[in-house]
Each structure stands twice: as structure tokens, then as C-alpha cells.
Amino acid sequence: MQHVKTGNGGNGIAALDVSAVSHSYGSKLALDDVSFSIAPASFTVLLGLNGAGKTTLLSLISHLYDTRKGAIRVFGHDIRRSSGEALRRLGIVFQARTLDLDLSVQQNLAYHASLHGIGAGEARERIAAVLDTVDMADRLKDKARSLSGGQMRRIEIARALLHQPPLLLLDEATVGLDIQSRAGILATIRSLVRTHGISVFWATHLIDEIEDSDHVVILRQGKVVADGNVASVVKANRVQTIRDAFSRLNERMAETLP
Amino acid sequence: MSDGATQTLPLRAPPFRLRNYAICLKGILIREGLRFLNQRERFISSLVRPLLWLFIFAAGFRQVLGVSIIPPYKTYVLYEVYITPGLCGMILLFSGMQSSLSMVYDREMGNMRTLLVSPFPRWFLLVSKLLAGVAVSIAQVYVFLGIAWFWGVKPPVIGYLLVLPALFLSGLMLCALGMLLSSLIKQLENFAGIMNFVIFPMYFASPALYPLWRIQESSPLLHKICLANPFTYVVELIRFACYGQIDWVSLAVVLGCTVLFLGGAIIAYDPARGLMIRKQDTGGNG
Numbered sequence: 094m095q096h097v098k099t100g101n102g103g104n105g106i107a108a109l110d111v112s113a114v115s116h117s118y119g120s121k122l123a124l125d126d127v128s129f130s131i132a133p134a135s136f137t138v139l140l141g142l143n144g145a146g147k148t149t150l151l152s153l154i155s156h157l158y159d160t161r162k163g164a165i166r167v168f169g170h171d172i173r174r175s176s177g178e179a180l181r182r183l184g185i186v187f188q189a190r191t192l193d194l195d196l197s198v199q200q201n202l203a204y205h206a207s208l209h210g211i212g213a214g215e216a217r218e219r220i221a222a223v224l225d226t227v228d229m230a231d232r233l234k235d236k237a238r239s240l241s242g243g244q245m246r247r248i249e250i251a252r253a254l255l256h257q258p259p260l261l262l263l264d265e266a267t268v269g270l271d272i273q274s275r276a277g278i279l280a281t282i283r284s285l286v287r288t289h290g291i292s293v294f295w296a297t298h299l300i301d302e303i304e305d306s307d308h309v310v311i312l313r314q315g316k317v318v319a320d321g322n323v324a325s326v327v328k329a330n331r332v333q334t335i336r337d338a339f340s341r342l343n344e345r346m347a348e349t350l351p
Numbered sequence: 352m353s354d355g356a357t358q359t360l361p362l363r364a365p366p367f368r369l370r371n372y373a374i375c376l377k378g379i380l381i382r383e384g385l386r387f388l389n390q391r392e393r394f395i396s397s398l399v400r401p402l403l404w405l406f407i408f409a410a411g412f413r414q415v416l417g418v419s420i421i422p423p424y425k426t427y428v429l430y431e432v433y434i435t436p437g438l439c440g441m442i443l444l445f446s447g448m449q450s451s452l453s454m455v456y457d458r459e460m461g462n463m464r465t466l467l468v469s470p471f472p473r474w475f476l477l478v479s480k481l482l483a484g485v486a487v488s489i490a491q492v493y494v495f496l497g498i499a500w501f502w503g504v505k506p507p508v509i510g511y512l513l514v515l516p517a518l519f520l521s522g523l524m525l526c527a528l529g530m531l532l533s534s535l536i537k538q539l540e541n542f543a544g545i546m547n548f549v550i551f552p553m554y555f556a557s558p559a560l561y562p563l564w565r566i567q568e569s570s571p572l573l574h575k576i577c578l579a580n581p582f583t584y585v586v587e588l589i590r591f592a593c594y595g596q597i598d599w600v601s602l603a604v605v606l607g608c609t610v611l612f613l614g615g616a617i618i619a620y621d622p623a624r625g626l627m628i629r630k631q632d633t634g635g636n637g
Contacts, residue, residue, distance in 0.1 A: 155468045180470040181364060189461035195389040196382070207378020208469035208476075210371025252465075 106169045108133045108260045108292035109154065114163030116149055123149045125315040127163070131308060133259065134290040136283060138303050140339060141312035147296040148188060150312070151264045154294075155185050167260060181209070184253030188264040190245055192237040198224070198248055199233045202255060209256035216255075223251040227281055243274030250281065260292045261285070267299065275302075300336050309335065311342055318342045367471065375471050376479045383483030386453070397445060397491050398498070401438035405499060409434050421562055423594040435504045436590035437559025439492045439514075440582060443522045446491060448550055450484035451529030455536050467620070474617045481530060481613070485522035492518055506593040517592035521585040524605050527612035528581075534619030553582040558590075581608045 107130040116124040124146045131137040141147045152158045154165055156176045165172040167179040192201050199220060206216035224230040227247040237245065246266060253261055263282065267275040279302055285291045295302070303309060309326055311319040319326045319342055323335050330338040387394060413430040420427060457463040466476055496504075496511065506514075532545060556577050558566075563583070567574040577583050584601035591598040 155464075157464060157467055177367070177470040177472065178364075180468055183468070185464075185468055187461055187464055189464075191461035191465050193382070193386070193462055196385060200382070200385060204378050204382045205465065207374050207381075208466065208471070210367050210374050210471070212370075212374055 105133065107131060107166070108135070108168060109137075109294060110164075110166040111150070111154070112164045112166075114150070114153060114160060114165060116146075116153060116158065116160070116162070123315050124153070127312070127315070127317050129310050129317055129320045131292060131294060131310075133168075133292050134286060135308055136286045136293045136295065136304075136306070137308040137310060139294060139296040139310050139312060140298070140300065140303065141296075142298055142343065144314075145298075145312040146315040147298075147312055148264055149315075151185075151262055151294075151296055154262060155183060156180060181256065182258050182260055184256065184258035184261040186246070186249045186253050186261070186263040186266050188266075188268060190242075190249070192240075192245055192248060192252075194238040195236070197234055197236055198229070198240075201237055201248065202252055205252045205255055211256065219255055219257075220251075223254045224248075226254060226285075227251045241274075243270050243278065246270065246274070246278055247281070250278065254285075254291075258291075260294065262294045262296075264296045265298070266295070267297070267302065300339055303335055311339060313343055372471065372475065375469070375475070376482070379466075379476075379479040380483045380486060383450075383480070383487055387487045393449070394491070397442060397449075398495060400445065401441050401495050402498060404434065404438055404441070405431055405502060405504070421564070423591045423596045423598075429503065431499075431502060432504050432506075433562075434560055435496075435499055435506075436593055437554075437557065437586045438499075439495065439518065439589050440521065440557075440559055440586045441554060442491050442495055443488050443518065443525050443585065444550060444554060444582065446488035447484065447522065447525030447527075447529040448532070448545055449529075450480075450487075450526050451533040451536075451545070454480075454530060454533040473621055477530065477617055477620055478613070481523065481526045481616075484526040484529075485519060488522040488526070489515070489518050507595060509595055510593040513595050514589060514592040517588045520602075520605050520609065521588060524581065524585065524609040524612060527609055527616055530616040531612050531619060534616060553580055556580050557583040557586050559586050581605070584608075 110130040112128050114124055114127045115122070127146075127150060139147050139150070149158070153160050154167070154172065156172050156179070160173055165179075168182050170179040170182065172179045193204070196204070202220045202223070203213070203216055206219065211219065220233070221230065224233060227250050229244065229247050229251060232240065232244065232248070237248065240248065250263075250266070253263075261282070266282075267278055270278070282293055282295065283304075286293055303323060305323050308322055309319065310317060311326070319329070319338070321329070327333070327335055327338050330341050332338050332341055409429075409431040424433075454463060457466070466480065467473070469476055493511075528549075532549065536545070556573065557580050558577065559582070563574060563577055566577055581604060584598075584604040587598045588601035588605055591601070
């Protein structure tokens with residue numbers, strides 16, 4: 094693995110610390126000794142082809158699966174030992190659509206607020222604020238079913254922000270969206286990092302979503318094959334662009350496979 | 352984009368209090384209620400099914416199936432009166448399985464994940480979901496009992512109140528069973544098997560439609576199966592409660608089964624010990 098820079102920002106608690114995590118489905122090893130950490134107020138891209146283990150890793154971080162080997166800490170809270178405290182600090186946007194289509198936007202968000210113990214009055218204020226953040230304030234009363242794919246994704250991002258988490262996980266959040274919607278959602282998320290100091294962990298297989306200032310973790314067949322900022326990953330692979338580095342890392346890995 | 356969301360949770364936030372738990376429970380109850388109200392077909396079919404049995408089946412079989420005087424009845428009763436507690440149980444049974452179906456659907460559609468990543472303890476979330484399902488079931492039973500009243504099924508007025516704890520406990524047991532089953536079902540399509548292998552056998556191998564002594568007369572083996580069926584005790588618990596009595600054996604069995612099924616469901620949905628991990632339900636392709 095190319096471990097160019099840890100990305101934990103020096104001193105202070107890492108927003109997310111993944112340490113020696115492995116996970117199997119039966120005999121199939123999905124994640125193999127994965128370690129990295131991400132700094133507060135940073136945009137980290139988890140890059141990998143389909144089947145690389147991105148969703149499995151995010152399922153472990155969000156405690157949908159149990160971390161049997163290794164440890165995961167969210168702002169210092171171990172996901173196994175203090176899962177509640179860790180989950181309070183996590184906002185999650187899943188790859189699959191998770192809005193209740195029969196409920197309105199307001200009802201969907203109010204339900205999420207209640208799942209985080211937020212009372213009705215405070216929830217109303219927060220719902221207005223987060224919908225404003227994702228430019229969807231005018232769709233409050235609309236049924237989720239009536240929204241486009243991009244709009245649903247914005248509502249899911251608003252929902253993930255509702256309990257004010259300092260760390261946001263997004264699993265292939267732009268999959269299935271048109272170019273304009275993709276760009277809009279990415280811009281919204283990046284501005285959250287800049288303006289509100291939120292840490293973002295962005296899982297994708299789309300290399301054009303990466304910017305030069307990003308921290309990149311590249312996953313290949315369950316292993317971390319690169320971890321660092323874009324410039325250092327590019328330099329370590331002696332190529333010109335992150336796209337070339339990603340291709341080279343995937344080729345190298347393929348060569349080492351039996 | 353505006354600067355609407357301005358804060359993030361501090362590193363050391365106060366722990367959840369009882370009030371927060373109550374808010375969470377209320378939210379889950381409201382959501383389940385809204386879903387039920389939004390699915391009018393589900394509400395109508397949940398009523399039509401027992402009403403068909405009451406209006407058509409019971410009327411047809413009234414003359415064929417004689418019911419002798421057995422507790423809690425102190426006199427001969429119409430067949431419609433006899434099968435009403437079983438039909439209440441049927442509503443709870445279908446509703447419990449329906450909530451299990453909705454959990455499988457939620458899991459396939461991804462909605463279940465939003466519940467499971469809540470910071471509240473997993474057991475609390477599942478119990479809350481269970482209570483929401485039970486509340487919806489009980490509302491259906493009371494609407495059915497209201498309609499049955501006009502059909503001449505008139506237990507003592509106090510019975511309508513006294514049956515509530517029996518309905519609650521029975522609903523809890525059947526919803527917990529549904530929840531446990533939902534953890535074992537990988538795909539929505541597999542749910543059809545539940546109809547054939549759980550709902551119908553449980554319903555027919557019980558005193559819902561005919562007294563156990565009649566079953567014993569025709570088949571001692573079937574009688575033993577009925578005695579091993581937890582739904583038998585649901586029906587009897589409701590039947591006795593309608594007449595202000597407690598059938599202690601039924602109460603004990605229903606309580607015991609509730610604990611067993613609920614415990615099983617909580618373990619099954621526990622990421623550390625449960626069955627979910629075996630399903631590779633990652634919901635993504637990454």
C-alpha cells in the first residue's frame with residue numbers, strides 16, 4: 094500500500110479512524126486489513142471500482158455490520174463499544190434511495206429527526222435550515238414520490254445533515270444522476286466542508302469527482318492501495334494525473350493476482 | 352446553496368435522556384400510522400378478510416357446526432359469536448406478518464437502514480417498531496369489532512375495554528414473530544412462503560374456527576398440533592378477555608412466546624450476533 098500521508102491533520106482527534114479492518118462474507122474476503130484516517134473538515138474520496146469493497150466499508154462504519162476484525166472510531170468513539178455516540182456524529186447518504194416514497198419531504202425529515210431524539214419544534218427549525226442548504230425549501234410539502242432522482246438525493250443529504258453530524262458519509266451519491274445534478278450535489282457537499290467545517294467521506298468510482306485538494310483513499314479488491322493527497326498519490330506512481338495513478342494501481346494489482 | 356445548516360454536534364454532546372427516547376418512539380409510531388393511512392388498500396383488505404369470514408363463512412356454517420356451552424360462554428352462542436375472537440386474532444396475525452413484510456420491503460428498498468443507523472440502542476428501535484405495528488393492528492381490530500356489533504356480535508360492553516390488554520399482548524407476540532421471520536427472509540418474493548407455511552397453518556390449527564374438543568374427536572394428532580400452536584392461546588386469551596375473564600394458561604404461553612420471539616428478533620437484527628450479516632445486504636455495488 095502507498096501510504097503517502099495519513100490525512101489525520103496532525104494533532105487532534107481524527108474524524109474517522111479505520112484501523113486494520115477486515116471483513117468476510119463467508120469465505121469471500123471483502124476487506125483486507127484496511128487502515129486509514131481522515132482529518133476533521135476535510136473532503137476524502139474513497140475511490141474504487143465496483144466490487145472494491147466501498148459499500149462494505151461504509152456498512153461497517155455505519156454499524157450496519159459488525160466490525161469483527163480491526164477497529165473503527167468516529168471522532169474517537171469506537172463503533173462497537175459506543176456505537177450510539179459514533180452514530181450521532183455520522184450523517185449517512187446510502188447508495189440506494191432510502192426515502193419513504195409515500196411520505197412528504199417534511200414527514201421523511203421529521204421521522205429522521207425523531208430517530209435522533211430531536212423534538213418537533215426544534216425539528217421544524219432544522220428542517221427549514223437543511224432544506225435551505227440544499228435549495229429544496231420549496232418542496233417541503235411534496236410527496237417524495239414526486240421528486241426527481243437528483244432532488245431525492247438532495248433531500249437525503251438534507252436528512253443526513255439534520256442531526257448536525259460533523260462527519261458525512263456518502264456512498265456513490267451521484268450514481269444515476271445527470272451531469273448537472275451530479276455537479277450541483279458535489280458543489281453543495283464541497284461547500285459544506287468549506288463553510289461549516291464538516292468532514293466528508295465520499296465513496297465513488299467516478300474519478301472526475303476528485304479535486305486536487307482532496308484526500309484520496311484508493312480501494313482495490315478489499316485492500317487500500319493508496320492513501321494520501323492527490324499530488325502525493327500521483328507523484329508516488331510517477332504519472333501525470335490521478336486518473337493515470339488509479340489505472341496504474343489497478344493494473345499493478347491485477348498483475349499480482351494469481 | 353445557502354448557509355442554512357450552521358452547526359455540528361460538539362465532540363462531547365450530552366447523552367440521550369428519557370425525553371429523547373419518547374421522541375424517537377413517537378416518531379416511529381407516527382411514521383407507521385402515516386404509512387398505514389397512506390395505504391388505504393391495506394386498511395380495507397385488513398377489514399374485508401375477517402368480515403367475509405363473519406358475514407359469509409359463519410352464516411353458511413352456522414347450521415353445520417354446533418358449538419356446545421364451553422367456557423367462557425355461559426349459554427349457547429351463535430357461530431358468528433364463537434369465531435369473532437378468532438377473527439380478531441386473524442387480524443393481528445395478518446397485521447403482524449404484514450409488518451414483517453414491510454420490514455423486508457424496507458430492507459430491500461433501503462428504508463430499514465435509516466432506522467438501523469439511528470444512535471438509539473438497536474433493541475429499543477425494534478421494540479418501538481413493534482409497538483407501532485401493534486398499535487395499527489389494535490386499531491384494525493376495534494374497527495372490525497365495531498362493524499361486528501351491527502351483525503349481532505355483542506360481547507359485554509366492559510369486554511371491549513378488557514380485551515385491550517389481550518389484544519396488545521397478542522399483537523406483540525405476533526408482530527415479534529413477524530419481525531423474527533423478516534430477519535430470516537432475504538427477498539420479498541420469499542414472503543409468499545410465509546402465507547403457506549406460517550399464516551394458514553397457524554390459523555387453521557387453532558380454535559379460531561372450531562372448538563378444540565371437536566378437533567380432538569376427529570384427530571388426536573391434530574389436537575396435539577393445535578395445543579403446540581401459539582396462535583391457539585392468542586385466540587383463547589382474546590375470547591376469555593372479551594367476557595372479562597383471564598385464561599391463565601393462554602396468558603402464560605402468549606407472554607412466554609412474546610419474550611422468545613422478541614429476543615430472537617433482537618438477536619437476529621443485532622449486527623454483532625445476528626443473521627443480517629450473513630445476507631450480504633450491502634445495498635450497493637461498491
